[in-house]
Amino acid sequence: MSVALNAVERMDALAEGQGGFFYPWTSTLGADDGEDAYTALVERHLSPDLSVLEAGCGHGPDVLRFAPQVARYGGYDFSEGFVRIAGARAAAAGLTNVELICSNSSAGANDGRPRIPMPDASVDMIVSRRGPTNFILDAPRVVRPGGWLIQLNPMPSPRYAWDDELPEDLRSEPARDFDMAGHICGLLAQAGLALHSSWAFDVPEYFTDARQLYAYLAWNQFHGLGLRAQPLESALPALEAVMERHAGPEGLDVRRRRYLWSSRIL
Template sequence: MSDLPHSRAWYARLGREQSVYAHPWRRVLSGPDPEETFDGLLAALLTPQAQVLEAGCGHGPDAARFGARAARWVAYDFVPEWVAAAQANAPHAEVHLWDGRGEVPAPLRGPFDLIVSRRGPTSVIRHLPALAAPDARFLYVGPRLDVPQVPAELEAAGWQVLGEWRASVLAHAPTRADWQRRCEWMDEPGRVAEWDWQARAAGLPYREERYTVLAAPA
């Protein structure tokens, strides 16, 4: 039996099979990348004095792209292969192995001015009171129009939502194999058969969706 998508065993296997944490299907977007909202907010929040913590850093693309704009960029992931890749891709960053469970390790305790998670673990939210500076911000982007546990967990942690952005962009999966990979990744196996009756010359149309949230201590 295959591992459940996004289970710990699934991520462990993915780390062994993929050197990067990235969607394994090809897609053709008909508009702006829906994660550009997250990119713009992250760029605007960074300052030369900022202390940043990234939850679920994967192979380190954000640490490599944005880390030099901050005074300190600390990141963690629980997949050893991606931690090693992040250390190589972003040598200026501090990258640690942690699964988000139990007590926060000493190197991750901060306080941090900005905590970010790009399609990463929402478990970091419960640790925000121990991680964040008094005027800190939390920035997250998730893979659907709604990630209901995020506002609920923020409220439970004593944080308030400052802004929410939802983006939906028409996309095409160019081949059946790409569509199947996407359905497997999104844990939607029942949608694979849609290819047989919805596919067109450009592939199968679907929506790339993102939910972005910015929060602060209440």
């Protein structure tokens, strides 16, 4: 039976069940999927005198990566479970310049207008790896002139040609045609900001094992829609049939798509 969860409950469930936000499947990913490009772009802008805020810090992988390179590193996430894990990891790493809080910057949680949980002109940069986009509207208040916004966003893959052959509760989630680039540019325009640079990444992600494909599809449904998919064993015959009919020499390609962008506060 499907169990509907709201966004916070989904992330807290992942924090408890997985110990963090990561993908629990094995696949072969094509080069240049955007994640390394994001890391490199952020690090090019870091310096020892900066105050940086991470929107949607999750369980803290980028806290550990970026905080040692700056004077002050803050982060927030709407999942109390993720913030707790991230804080423990930062403490274990001996990071004394880190401050993490549980906060929701969405309009719905802030009387109808997104709000970053920071004072005016208090940071030099906001970074976000696959975090919320709502912070953009409040960024001019929080980021000092000359500061940067840098974010990596997931983009939906096109609907699979074999989607209708999947069990119904494992089929593609809605909004497969969502225009992430247009969404970001629209938010920047509302905030009085301009896009500085952007890059789109679209690379193959290959699956050779129907069980790993199940993990991918079921996780996407749970994360995206708040539904628990049917058990593996009941779905496995249909997934094996999809693999047999549609997988190429390297496996079944589901695509991995990302949108990386930056903007500067003038």
